[in-house]
Amino acid sequence: MRKWLLGGLGVLLLLCGGGVAAVTWLLTSGGVDTVGKVAFDRPLKIPPLAESTVDANGTRVFDLTAEPGDSDLGHGRSTRTWGYNGAYLGPTLRAERGQKIKVNVHNRLNEPTTVHWHGMHLPAKVDGGPHHPIPVGGDYQAAWTVDQPAATLWYHPHPSDLTERQVYRGLAGMFIVQDREQDDEQDDLPHEYGVDDIPVIVQDKNFDGGQLSMSDRFLSDIGILGDEILVNGTPAPFLDVRTSLVRLRLLNASTARVYDFTMSDGRPMQLIGTDGGLLSAPYPTETVRLSVGERAEVVVAMRPGERVELRSAPTGLGRFQGDRDAFDVLQLRAKPNQLGAQPNQLKVPQHLADIERLDPSQAAQRRTFTFQGREINDDRMDMDRVDAVVVKDTVEVWSVANGHDTPHSFHIHDVQFQVLSVDGAAPQPELGGWKDTLFLEPGKRYEIIARFADYADPTTAYMFHCHVLRHEDEGMMGQFVVVEKAGDKPKLGHN
The missing domain is CATH 2.60.40.420 (Cupredoxins -  blue copper proteins)
Structure with a gap:
């Protein structure tokens, strides 16, 4: 409430001080628009698969260390960031349904944190909510049995009052669940991680003097709306596509922004999965809207030698919610004469998963x-x-x-x-x-x-x-x- 009152007071003072023209400009000007202006001069980073071991009980064991670092986010190599097992973001954890896992989490930050396993079905004590903060210098172990269908999940901090800034600084990563019961469907979809099955972690950022800025947009009450896009921590990214069909695991890991994803030439995407796993059948669509924390799996068809951009179109959600903003997000570059079969010779399976309907x-x-x-x-x-x-x-x-x-x-x-x-x-x-x-x-x-x-x-x-x-x-x-x-x-x- 205090923030809203101050915002209203600021507008009143501007008006009383002769700032009518400035306020009018703020109310009527267009939003951020990077379409056609992105160089796409950096190869997309693919988060590595997390290393793990299997203990004597057959439990797969991962280690994650939350730590500060310095990253090159397009504003020099000295942008201060946070990450897991590195300077920014974290490795992709991957486990199979029915597998027992343990994740050892080490907090090497200067404030308490947690790790929440977003989308995971697991006991409350290891869910990673605000009830179990990991103190500075502390360690924590989460152990559970993975028991849910194949899906694109993610992990991120969830401490009291500190979640926004910890995620914004870079603490996030993808968690892919595999399910052998769905192998037949998965084998007919792009499924080689980093080759034709690509994690796409989308975040918007503001910078001030080369450092991440958490400044708010004028009159916005939803938090940070950045004017630059990072994908997997990569500014201006391109992906060399080596197959006729590419699967993009889209994750909105921003702190406030809603994205309307579309392809630059209007080609349809085959939506095959959402937060909790595969749909029963693919859904052809030209637009995929993702709010904060949502995921979507889409398959895009490519032809040899072509380039096409993944974009975010204006959402129309409200003047101060970034509704007019438009971004070029990621360029897909198909290798000439190296894709094998043409897209019209390859089809996404028409049956993807059996979904029990709750009554x-x-x-x-x-x-x-x-x-x-x-x-x-x-x-x-x-x-x-x-x-x-x-x-x-x-x-x-x-x-x-x-x-x-x-x-x-x-x-x-x-x-x-x-x-x-x-x-x-x-x-x-x-x-x-x-x-x-x-x-x-x-x-x-x-x-x-x-x-x-x-x-x-x-x-x-x-x-x-x-x-x-x-x-x-x-x-x-x-x-x-x-x-x-x-x-x-x-x-x-x-x-």
């Missing part, structure tokens, strides 16, 4: 949540308050609404959900798969359904919140506890 008539509870200001149902985050008690192995229907004109991004921990309706109407095909993050368009209500299976712990809560990270840090977050049976009470404890 709303079986819902044990129905709940309603409205996101407005920095509150959910008129409450800000309270670590000692439980907003919902859920019984293990039950299905619930949640009605989630954006109650005002500011965009929000709804994320729930532990579970994947299905979208039942949008303002009472059937959802679009791109919302037909499993989701853990959902763009809440201003003024709209979304009905979702989820099964809260496997893990009950009355002492530790999972989170649900706005994934616009400024909003999250300022209290737009709630928590739920999964209990073993109806009537059990939560008994929260904080480490």
Whole structure:
């Protein structure tokens, strides 16, 4: 509220001081537009696959160290950044369904942090929320069994009040789940990591004197809206495509921006997967909208020798939410005479995955949540308050609404959900798969359904919140506890 009052006071002072022309310019000028202006002179960095070992019990063990570093982000090699096992971002973790894993996390930053496994189904104690901060110089081990379909997930910090700046400085990485039960479908899709299966971690940044700046755009209340794009930490990136079909695993790892991804020549993309895994069938589309934290897997067809750009088009979401901004994001360059079969000879399988449809008539509870200001149902985050008690192995229907004109991004921990309706109407095909993050368009209500299976712990809560990270840090977050049976009470404890 203080920020909004100051912003309004600033406008009033400008007007009273004869700044009408300046304010008018701010209200009517176009947004950032880098289309046709990006040099595309750097090869896209591909995050390495994380190294791991297998212990005597057959558990795959990873190590992640959160640490400061210096990076070349296009403004010199001395931009101060944070990363996992390096200066910026982190390696891609990859594990198979049914595999037991451990991740040893080491905090070598100058402030507490956590690591949240975004989209992962796992016990609350290792979810990496704000309840279990890793102190400066401290270590933490998360151990669980991977049990969900093949999907593009990610990991990032989730400490109280510090999530926005830690992610913005570079703490993020991709986590790919593989599923042998889906091998037949996967084998018919591009699937060689770094060759025809490409991680695409998209972030917007501002710079001041070569350093990352967290300055806000005038009158925006969603946080940082950068005027430059990094992909996998690479400015002005190009990708040499060596196959006729390339799979792009798109991740919106920005802190506030919504992207409308499209191809520069309008060619369709085959949307094959969303947050929680593959769709039942590919969906041809010219635009893929991703709010903060959402993922999408698309397949793009290429012809020998051609170049085409992945772009983000203006979103039309509101004057101060970056609605007029347009970006060239990544250039795809097909090698001449090296692609083998032509795109029209290669087809994406028409059946991708069997998706069990949850039945709303079986819902044990129905709940309603409205996101407005920095509150959910008129409450800000309270670590000692439980907003919902859920019984293990039950299905619930949640009605989630954006109650005002500011965009929000709804994320729930532990579970994947299905979208039942949008303002009472059937959802679009791109919302037909499993989701853990959902763009809440201003003024709209979304009905979702989820099964809260496997893990009950009355002492530790999972989170649900706005994934616009400024909003999250300022209290737009709630928590739920999964209990073993109806009537059990939560008994929260904080480490």
